[in-house]
Amino acid sequence: MIDAIEKRVIEKLSQHEQRLKHVYGVAETAVKLAKIYHESEEKAWISGMFHDIAKYDSLEDQMNKMDLRWIKAYVDFPVIYHAIAAANTLEHEFRIHDQDILNAIRYHVWGRKNMSLLEKIIFVADYCEPNRGFHDSEMIYDMAVNNIDQAVCYCMKASIDHLLSKGLEPSEEQLEAYQYYQEVTRGESQ
Structure with a gap:
């Protein structure tokens, strides 16, 4: 199964060398x-390999792989569609009907409140894998090794700050998730 998944990802992303390097880095x-x-x-590998398989699909193709409830829920944030389409x-x-794997893929873009451990791992790995080229990738990985919730919170803040710097508003779900992990990490430090 893993070989078939990897083969499918390679076929789909063969024209996008940097994205293929990224998914390997995440995995x-x-x-x-x-x-x-x-x-x-195994779950971590599958989730990491498959998380961006729909990244270069047209918006129409992504929507064709989604239930109407997901389309409506994120109509103002189609950037999330590729994640939902990938899980589907x-x-x-x-x-693969393992909800932990599917949710790790679905919520890798900006996370959500009360994520499972696998969801947190994929969310953070998407930010800190070495091919991403972010200046703080190594620091985020080191943080994740010591405290995955702290790394989740850091990545959420970085994502929100990035949106705001471009004049874009984060989603309510994104802000609620960040607030949730701020509270989690405050509780851990007490």
Whole structure:
């Protein structure tokens, strides 16, 4: 199954070398974090490899792979569509019904409140994998090794700050998730 998933990702992203390097980086970083946190390495690999498979699909193609409820929920934020389309593709093409894997893919863009450990791992790995080229990637990874919730909170803030710097408003869901993880990390430090 893993070989078939990897083959599908390579076929789909073969024209996008940087994105292919990125998904490998996410998968490898996710596996490293999964080992540290005693999470399933297989689930981490699958989620990391598949998270951006629909990234270059047209908006119409992404929407064709989504239920109407998802389209309506994120109509103002179509940037999230590729994540939902990717999860649905994995479920339908590969018959993977593990909600932890599917949610890790669905919510990798800006996270959500009360994420599972796998969701947190994929969310953080998407930000800190070494091919991403962010100046703070290594620092985020080190933070994640020590405290995954702190790394989640940091990545959420960075994402919100990035949107605001471009004159864009973060979604209400994104702000609520950030507030949730601020409270979680404050509670851990007490």
